[in-house]
Amino acid sequence: METKDASIISRRSLLRGAALAAVMVPLGVSLASCAGPSGGSGSGSAGGTKSADNPFGVAANSKVDAVIFDGGYGVDYVENAAKIMGGNKKLDGATAKISPSTKIAQELQPRFVGGNPPDLIDNSGANSIGWNTILDQLEDLTDVLESNNLEGTKISDTLYGGVKDPGTFGGKFVAINYFMTVFGLWYSSSLFEKDGYKVPTSWQDLKDLGAAAKAKGKYLFVWGKEAATYYQTLVIDSAVIQSGDDVRLPLENLKENCWSHPTLQSILTILYDLIQAGYMKPGGSGTQFTQAQSQWSLDEAALLYPSGSWIENEMKKQTADGFKMMGIPELPLDDKQTTPKGTMRAEAGEPFVVPTKAKNAAGGKELLRTMLSKEAATWTAKSKFAPTIVKGTVPDDAFGSTALASQIKMLDAAGENVFTIKSTNLYGMNSDQLPIWNSFLDGKMTVAEITKALQDLVDKVRNDSSVTKIEIK
Amino acid sequence: MTISGPGVSGAELDTAAVTAPRTGRRKAPRAGLPRKLTPDYISFLAVFFVLPVALFLVFVIWPFIQAVYVSLTNWTGFSPNMSFVGLDNFVRLFQDSAFMQAMANNALLAVVVPLVTIVIALLFASLITVGGPSHGQVRGLRGSTFYRVVSFFPYVIPAIVIAILWNMIYAPSGLLNGVLGVFGIDTNQFAWLGDQRTAMAASIFVMVWGMVGFYMVLFIAAIKGIPAETLEAARIDGAGRFRTVTSIMLPQIRDNVQTSYIYLGIAALDAFVYMAGLNSTGGPNNSTLVMSQYLFRTAFEKGQFGLATAMGVVLAVLSLAFAGIVMLVFRLIGGKDEGGRS
Numbered sequence: 021m022e023t024k025d026a027s028i029i030s031r032r033s034l035l036r037g038a039a040l041a042a043v044m045v046p047l048g049v050s051l052a053s054c055a056g057p058s059g060g061s062g063s064g065s066a067g068g069t070k071s072a073d074n075p076f077g078v079a080a081n082s083k084v085d086a087v088i089f090d091g092g093y094g095v096d097y098v099e100n101a102a103k104i105m106g107g108n109k110k111l112d113g114a115t116a117k118i119s120p121s122t123k124i125a126q127e128l129q130p131r132f133v134g135g136n137p138p139d140l141i142d143n144s145g146a147n148s149i150g151w152n153t154i155l156d157q158l159e160d161l162t163d164v165l166e167s168n169n170l171e172g173t174k175i176s177d178t179l180y181g182g183v184k185d186p187g188t189f190g191g192k193f194v195a196i197n198y199f200m201t202v203f204g205l206w207y208s209s210s211l212f213e214k215d216g217y218k219v220p221t222s223w224q225d226l227k228d229l230g231a232a233a234k235a236k237g238k239y240l241f242v243w244g245k246e247a248a249t250y251y252q253t254l255v256i257d258s259a260v261i262q263s264g265d266d267v268r269l270p271l272e273n274l275k276e277n278c279w280s281h282p283t284l285q286s287i288l289t290i291l292y293d294l295i296q297a298g299y300m301k302p303g304g305s306g307t308q309f310t311q312a313q314s315q316w317s318l319d320e321a322a323l324l325y326p327s328g329s330w331i332e333n334e335m336k337k338q339t340a341d342g343f344k345m346m347g348i349p350e351l352p353l354d355d356k357q358t359t360p361k362g363t364m365r366a367e368a369g370e371p372f373v374v375p376t377k378a379k380n381a382a383g384g385k386e387l388l389r390t391m392l393s394k395e396a397a398t399w400t401a402k403s404k405f406a407p408t409i410v411k412g413t414v415p416d417d418a419f420g421s422t423a424l425a426s427q428i429k430m431l432d433a434a435g436e437n438v439f440t441i442k443s444t445n446l447y448g449m450n451s452d453q454l455p456i457w458n459s460f461l462d463g464k465m466t467v468a469e470i471t472k473a474l475q476d477l478v479d480k481v482r483n484d485s486s487v488t489k490i491e492i493k
Numbered sequence: 494m495t496i497s498g499p500g501v502s503g504a505e506l507d508t509a510a511v512t513a514p515r516t517g518r519r520k521a522p523r524a525g526l527p528r529k530l531t532p533d534y535i536s537f538l539a540v541f542f543v544l545p546v547a548l549f550l551v552f553v554i555w556p557f558i559q560a561v562y563v564s565l566t567n568w569t570g571f572s573p574n575m576s577f578v579g580l581d582n583f584v585r586l587f588q589d590s591a592f593m594q595a596m597a598n599n600a601l602l603a604v605v606v607p608l609v610t611i612v613i614a615l616l617f618a619s620l621i622t623v624g625g626p627s628h629g630q631v632r633g634l635r636g637s638t639f640y641r642v643v644s645f646f647p648y649v650i651p652a653i654v655i656a657i658l659w660n661m662i663y664a665p666s667g668l669l670n671g672v673l674g675v676f677g678i679d680t681n682q683f684a685w686l687g688d689q690r691t692a693m694a695a696s697i698f699v700m701v702w703g704m705v706g707f708y709m710v711l712f713i714a715a716i717k718g719i720p721a722e723t724l725e726a727a728r729i730d731g732a733g734r735f736r737t738v739t740s741i742m743l744p745q746i747r748d749n750v751q752t753s754y755i756y757l758g759i760a761a762l763d764a765f766v767y768m769a770g771l772n773s774t775g776g777p778n779n780s781t782l783v784m785s786q787y788l789f790r791t792a793f794e795k796g797q798f799g800l801a802t803a804m805g806v807v808l809a810v811l812s813l814a815f816a817g818i819v820m821l822v823f824r825l826i827g828g829k830d831e832g833g834r835s
Binding site: 125126129132133135147149150152153154156157245246248302303304305306307308311447448450451452454455458459462464484486487 | 567569683685689779
């Protein structure tokens, strides 16, 4: 037995060795993997020749891999553009494959880490990728706007004002937002006419309107728990309309005491009074937001709802007959607004990005260029009842939609005087703000308390050194 | 006695290895039990030892260690780059009031949900098995099979469906307020999930409702495993139903109760599906926010995967600690006589 020691392993030493391996192997591998996946060398695929008809040099017969958020707008508008692109003889057979996704961040996270992201992404929805985490991995898209569209006009000359803003972070233009979204207060013009309500022009009018609604057994506002921060949007936007950059810049750049601005405080106080007077339909913090919205659009239990212009499409199946939906821009505090008349929050939504490491980044840009052509944009506006950032694609009758017609009217009135608010999504603050707003709308918080709670959140992000801050101008 | 001696065939060697801890072999010297590396022995090792260990390493240990490593970095989740930040993430977690509140909510769930679920499940299981008439054979209430099937229904429904269902029932214009209205209780459209006083209790009720049926069936099976003679002997000795349950049944199904307690506690420490379905926003004033919800939010909404992974590590440690505490408590309250068994 002893003589055989050299050629044998005892069970215990085998176990001991295995245990050691159990600890060492994965440690080594995991350490290696951290330094590992930096491969996937940029837009390194063999590019085609650049020309006027192929401004980004898409390689012949190449494939474009596009992952599109499958939300309120669906994906068929991109598929339509892909079809147009596939039929574009000047590209020598480049085609695009559209993959729908409802969870962009979860689905694409491994592909970003692995260095093989898709060529075009619609980074939208509740599970979109936070901008400050992928900013340095995205292509600058200025050259797309500088190129000519399929009809031969320079693309930047065909777009609405301010469309570059929501896609610009720290001076880098990385995202083309395709749909125009208008933020406003929405109401039924038929109901207003029938019951003789007056469309408000400032926050000072809301108390009277609330009293008039109450007289008819209705409420002024309604809210749902997942959408309580729509009222934060309303308050912030209104304050910016009243006082301009004086309110906007401190909020966007997370300054100390940004919530203590007198305009914000006055508006919060009026909102508080409205809630205490019972003009806000109670129980919203226990109601799903689509249910709450149908209390406005179907039951007509409330007069006004603050939202983006997606509301028409979202509630299409739950809108009362004869509900002539119209929108007005969010309201200034009083008649002394410092910004030009008609100023409103309007921003392009559905951000399309092209990752730098994509295999066919040129193809991603080409698909975007196709989407921005008059042909594709008109098709989209017509099938989605929503304006794209391309001007002049909606006729005067707005395909018969009063809400779309009022959107175009607001956009034309605003011209270049539009603004956006980015910090909430940029730093992922929405879910932390939701419980606060639910409590406030429920009447359980005073103005001083909500100011402190919201300011504490801002301060927490500002003082968190691990969060990359992006200066907003 | 050595098994690598001459004349021992390969087949015998295999059998010997499989049945190694036989009583007769106990006395053999354990340290350095030597074996010859025959092809048979190597293939045996490969299939029964190397393969399982490799699978275990790749699918269990490796992710664990990777998670611990990521929790020590500032990884954003979308870039291949990360830098080592030591214990910063953990320090930040324990200074984050929202996370501490989520942890407290989880702790509350881990105490209340198993306790309430098990008490109710035991009560029902006893009624169904020994709660029947006090003469004749020991049996359950009339119609016990029917009750058993009905109470198992909720467990068949997926958790997310349960959560969404109750979300509707609890809504201000939902079923609960409607039913209360029928009985003349005007709740004035009370938002059960939207009020801090009721949100957590309402959520706990849903979790218990969803799980009680399964544990009841589990306990029934355990009680059926107790020999009928024991129960009959107890009755002949004059034990009533309550005494039978506490003194005869409970000690004999203690292991089942302990396992259920740990399993329910771990489910309560997670609770993601129920809580996300009932109150995706974390409830009024974050009163129903749980760690897994906050983790998901931190990772995918804020892009702080390092911090989120640190939360995962804390959650894992808490789950292990919970299991340990439960086993210890059960050992203390009556496991002494059972020696090493736990």
